[in-house]
Amino acid sequence: MSKESERGLLRLNASMPSGSKRRYVRSKSSKKKEQEPTPTKKITTQPAQVKPPEYDVKQAQSVVFQPNPGPQTQYLASSEREVLYGGAAGGGKSYATLADPLRNLNNPDFSGLLVRHTTEELRELIQKSQELYPKAIPNIKWSERKSQWTTPRGGTLWMSYLDRDTDVMRYQGQAFNYVAFDELTQWNSPYSWNYMRSRLRSANKDLGLYMRATTNPGGPGHAWVKKMFIDPAKPNTPFWATDIETSEVLKFPQGHSKAGQPLFKRRFIPASLFDNPYLAESGDYEAMLLSLPEHQRKQLLEGNWDVNEGAAFPEFNRKIHVVDPHDIPRSWARFRACDYGYGSYTGVVWLAVSPSEQLIVYRELYCSRVTATDLADMILNAEKDDNIRYGVLDSSLWHKRGDTGPSLAEQMNQKGLRWRPSDRSKGSRVAGKNELHRRLQVDEFTEEPRLVFFSSCTNTIAQLPGIPLDKRNPEDVDTNSEDHLYDALRYGIMTRPRSSLWDYNPVSHRTGFQAADSTFGY
Numbered sequence: 001m002s003k004e005s006e007r008g009l010l011r012l013n014a015s016m017p018s019g020s021k022r023r024y025v026r027s028k029s030s031k032k033k034e035q036e037p038t039p040t041k042k043i044t045t046q047p048a049q050v051k052p053p054e055y056d057v058k059q060a061q062s063v064v065f066q067p068n069p070g071p072q073t074q075y076l077a078s079s080e081r082e083v084l085y086g087g088a089a090g091g092g093k094s095y096a097t098l099a100d101p102l103r104n105l106n107n108p109d110f111s112g113l114l115v116r117h118t119t120e121e122l123r124e125l126i127q128k129s130q131e132l133y134p135k136a137i138p139n140i141k142w143s144e145r146k147s148q149w150t151t152p153r154g155g156t157l158w159m160s161y162l163d164r165d166t167d168v169m170r171y172q173g174q175a176f177n178y179v180a181f182d183e184l185t186q187w188n189s190p191y192s193w194n195y196m197r198s199r200l201r202s203a204n205k206d207l208g209l210y211m212r213a214t215t216n217p218g219g220p221g222h223a224w225v226k227k228m229f230i231d232p233a234k235p236n237t238p239f240w241a242t243d244i245e246t247s248e249v250l251k252f253p254q255g256h257s258k259a260g261q262p263l264f265k266r267r268f269i270p271a272s273l274f275d276n277p278y279l280a281e282s283g284d285y286e287a288m289l290l291s292l293p294e295h296q297r298k299q300l301l302e303g304n305w306d307v308n309e310g311a312a313f314p315e316f317n318r319k320i321h322v323v324d325p326h327d328i329p330r331s332w333a334r335f336r337a338c339d340y341g342y343g344s345y346t347g348v349v350w351l352a353v354s355p356s357e358q359l360i361v362y363r364e365l366y367c368s369r370v371t372a373t374d375l376a377d378m379i380l381n382a383e384k385d386d387n388i389r390y391g392v393l394d395s396s397l398w399h400k401r402g403d404t405g406p407s408l409a410e411q412m413n414q415k416g417l418r419w420r421p422s423d424r425s426k427g428s429r430v431a432g433k434n435e436l437h438r439r440l441q442v443d444e445f446t447e448e449p450r451l452v453f454f455s456s457c458t459n460t461i462a463q464l465p466g467i468p469l470d471k472r473n474p475e476d477v478d479t480n481s482e483d484h485l486y487d488a489l490r491y492g493i494m495t496r497p498r499s500s501l502w503d504y505n506p507v508s509h510r511t512g513f514q515a516a517d518s519t520f521g522y
């Protein structure tokens, strides 16, 4: 395994020699060790004196770059193959990405690439590099024509743009050991990022292979970047890279000597404006961010990934709507809801109703290419210990026929999995969306939201805040988005779930009780 340990801390001094050695300052503890006097045999009676660590005042004054403590330092020391440094604006993300290649740039084998989406955006980055690089590496040369830095020893850094997917061809046949994308969510698909991974190669093992990205939340690539870096693990936790569609860990293919082993690690390092004393101190920038509309403020000041421009459910908040899984008393009513799709996806959610009428989504199933009968088995197996009161299924499943005639709903019924049809009447989509808004609100009496999700329901939690509004009809969500778990949830919450089986109705003739479920009368 290549360098799994943290990379050395980066600190660049103007007076450093322009050799290709790693430009790190050793940690204080190791420095101290070096300075400890070697023991001599002569015993003296002088009291022990603590010698202050020696340092070169002149050199210390001419530090060209020193990472800000916290995330910027962690980012520059990170050793995972792919790292995203993201979140709030102004955290010093782009600046750190400029400084990162400097540690190895003077090595003749070093070949780096730093891209932005368009040439105009690249300009700003080039200007900053022109201030920083000549101070760190004397005699480094900038070529405007090639848009490339070349160091006296031959290491290169290409600063370029990558606008459309076809632009990746400019990098065909090239090999880099360091590739960085500034503002990753400006790419609306992972195509360019994935392509550039194939350009990551190096003849010199000491240099390592790194893909680095910075970004703020929001922008056309918000959803895929979130899936790739934010959803799989907690911030700052290295994890094995996953397929963003299936969430499965990427592995070496069959026939490879490492077949079955995970490919590489990723990590997300959150940034905050307050990490960057160069911008945070004056407070002006913070004031500007505070003046932005709510969703932009949440993204740019708080670095919140759960809000996206045009999001249908901006009120969804992991802090209040996601809870740790816990035991649910057997006496609480439980039910399930399903949106079925064979070619696309099937989403199933299981809900429990607390005595205070709070709904808890406690389990989910998200799968593709599963037949109705197999799905029935999977559901029955998942809920064998639950006491499920009823299930609600996309009503079109009563029309969709299987090969032999019975509808898909009937096929499941025959397996012993009973369903009632969802409401699909005109206006039901909008009504369902409104009901979800109401459920996400905090109840004024219980002071808790009317709907919460177990943190184990990762697909639902990832999907809900990413669902966009329909641009032509803001009363509904965009049905082209990935919304199968949302649809299942919508069918579920529209069944008028109750914690008790019966409602007391004093005007009812016979018993005074009325069935909560008007479809089946129980």
Ligand SMILES: Nc1ncnc2c1ncn2[C@@H]1O[C@H](COP(=O)(O)OP(=O)(O)OP(=O)(O)O)[C@@H](O)[C@H]1O
Pocket (backbone or CB within 6 Å): 065, 066, 067, 068, 072, 088, 089, 090, 091, 092, 093, 094, 095, 096, 214, 215, 216, 271, 276, 278, 279
């Ligand atoms: N370690 C550092 N040393 C000196 N200056 C720094 C350092 N980190 C950040 N800065 C200064 O802070 C400014 C803002 O940082 P930068 O542009 O990197 O932020 P950002 O997180 O990329 O912001 P945005 O989200 O707007 O893209 C830089 O232009 C630079 O002047």
Ligand SMILES: [Mg+2]
Pocket (backbone or CB within 6 Å): 093, 094, 095, 182, 214
């Ligand atoms: Mg930036």
